[in-house]
Amino acid sequence: MSREGIVNAVLLVGFVAVAAWAHFAGEPFTITLATRAAIFALAAVGLNFALGLGGLVSLGHAVFFGIGGYAMGILAFHAQNYTPLMEWPFAIPGTKVMPIIWLTAIVTAALAALVIGLLSLRTSGVYFIMITLAFGQMFFYFAISWSAYGGEDGLSIYIRNGFPGLNTLVPIQFFGICFVLLCAVLWFVSRMERSPFGLMLNAARQVPHRVETVGLDPQRAKLVAFVISGAITALAGALFADLNRFVSPTMFSWQTSGEIMIFVILGGVARLCGPVAGAALFVALEHWLGDLSDYWHIYLGLLLLLIVLFLRGGIVGFLAGRARAHD
Numbered sequence: 001m002s003r004e005g006i007v008n009a010v011l012l013v014g015f016v017a018v019a020a021w022a023h024f025a026g027e028p029f030t031i032t033l034a035t036r037a038a039i040f041a042l043a044a045v046g047l048n049f050a051l052g053l054g055g056l057v058s059l060g061h062a063v064f065f066g067i068g069g070y071a072m073g074i075l076a077f078h079a080q081n082y083t084p085l086m087e088w089p090f091a092i093p094g095t096k097v098m099p100i101i102w103l104t105a106i107v108t109a110a111l112a113a114l115v116i117g118l119l120s121l122r123t124s125g126v127y128f129i130m131i132t133l134a135f136g137q138m139f140f141y142f143a144i145s146w147s148a149y150g151g152e153d154g155l156s157i158y159i160r161n162g163f164p165g166l167n168t169l170v171p172i173q174f175f176g177i178c179f180v181l182l183c184a185v186l187w188f189v190s191r192m193e194r195s196p197f198g199l200m201l202n203a204a205r206q207v208p209h210r211v212e213t214v215g216l217d218p219q220r221a222k223l224v225a226f227v228i229s230g231a232i233t234a235l236a237g238a239l240f241a242d243l244n245r246f247v248s249p250t251m252f253s254w255q256t257s258g259e260i261m262i263f264v265i266l267g268g269v270a271r272l273c274g275p276v277a278g279a280a281l282f283v284a285l286e287h288w289l290g291d292l293s294d295y296w297h298i299y300l301g302l303l304l305l306l307i308v309l310f311l312r313g314g315i316v317g318f319l320a321g322r323a324r325a326h327d
Contacts, residue, residue, distance in 0.1 A: 004320035008273040011316075012186075015179060015280070023172040031171040032243070037283040038178040039239045044263035044275030045185055046232030052270030053198060054225040055205035059257045060132030063116065063139045064109040064230040066252035068237025071105035073247035074149060076157045096161040098168070098177070098242070105238040106231045113230030117223045136257055143249035154248030161242055168242075178239055182276070185232055190272055192228075201225055233260070262300075266307060268314025277315040 015034060022030035043065055050056040078085045078094025085092040095101065120131045144152045166173045192198045204211045204218030211218045241247045250256065259282070267278030282300070289296035311318045 002320075004271070004316065007316055007320045008276075011273050011276050011280070012183065015276075019172060019175050019179070028171045031175050033283055033287055035171070035175040035178050035243060036240075037280045038175065038182050039236050039243060040260075040263055040279035040283065041276040042178070042182045042185060042239070043233045043236035043260050044267070044279055045182070045189060046229045046234075046236065047260050048264045048269065048271075048275050049189055049192070049232065050222075050225050050229035051264060052274075053193065053201045053205065054222045056222060056226060056229075057129050058132040058226075058229075059129050059254065059261065060116070060134070060136035061230070061233050061260050062136050062252050062254065062256035063132075064113060064233040065237035065240070065256055065260065066139060066143065066247075066249075067109045067112055068105040068234030068239075069241035069247040069251045070143070070149070070155075071108055071234070072101050072161065072238040072241040073155045073157060075101050075104060076159075076161055077149065077155055080158060096159070098161050098163045101161060101238055101242075102235055105234045109234030109237075110227050110231040113227040114223070116230075117226040121219055121223055121226070133254060133257070136252060136254055140249050140252035140254075143252050150248070152249060154246055154250075157241075157245045157247075160245055174243070178243075181235065181239070185235070186272060186276075189232075193272075197221065197224070262304060264314075265304065266314055268316040271314060271316040271320070274314050274316045281315065 015038060019031050019034045022028070022034065043061070046064070047058065047061045050058060074085065075094045076096055079096045080094070083094070085094055116132070116135050120128055120135070123131055143149075149155045160168045160174070162168055163177055166177065168174045168177070193202075200211065200216055200218075201221045204216075204221050208218040211221075237251060241251070263275050263278035263282055265278065266281055267274030267276060285296065285300055285303075289299055307314060313320075
């Protein structure tokens with residue numbers, strides 16, 4: 001196992017160890033923090049797939065996070081009110097079954113990412129950043145005006161959705177669901193990185209003209225990466241909404257997009273478990289420093305500045321060295 005592989009394994013085992021300790025110590029709030037970090041990590045893994053491999057600097061990934069959240073909220077809302085989601089041309093009921101909600105979130109976000117990607121990838125650089133940010137703001141204001149599902153006040157779900165064979169209201173069991181999904185997505189991303197598609201995408205990021213000369217389409221590869229990235233982030237959004245049993249337009253806000261980007265930068269861009277380290281550090285700082293001051297983001301900003309200036313590979317890059325495990 002490479003040095004980065006060891007770091008990745010320690011990070012994942014650390015998640016399990018913290019949750020297990022909290023469970024046996026009777027600290028459900030700590031399990032909730034670990035669950036929150038795992039969900040944020042999953043969202044950041046989605047962005048890191050587009051950013052690290054494809055070089056797509058998106059400030060609109062809150063769109064997919066919010067789509068995942070509202071997919072959960074709308075389906076669960078109709079299930080708890082016993083009203084159909086739609087009645088014509090055929091009735092579609094709500095549901096509280098997590099796998100169905102996840103599939104709905106993934107498919108909806110993938111379609112949205114396809115449309116957004118087709119438009120956004122006509123540009124590059126700062127123009128791509130701004131157009132993804134613009135889409136995020138469009139969805140944010142649409143959610144505010146969507147009075148049928150709470151509008152600006154958001155939408156509360158009174159009972160957590162269910163997973164076959166598990167009691168999702170038990171904190172350690174819900175953490176287990178989120179952690180297993182995180183590991184599954186990390187495995188998927190690692191396989192994609194080493195696949196011919198991943199190699200082509202990496203080449204398209206570095207030397208797109210050479211990719212074109214061998215008959216491949218770098219823009220199409222980036223579009224596929226953007227769609228996969230949005231689908232992963234939407235899954236995290238559905239889990240986050242289930243954790244809080246609440247969805248609101250803030251899930252679409254540019255601040256949410258910025259936080260997801262921060263997770264990636266803190267942990268290390270293009271590092272497999274960089275988002276895991278970044279999300280865990282963010283949640284820890286939010287918990288510890290938030291008790292000391294309402295302005296704890298100042299310390300986060302200083303840390304982010306130091307990492308950008310002196311640790312370009314992020315936390316994982318610092319611990320594992322310059323070379324990435326898949327290089």
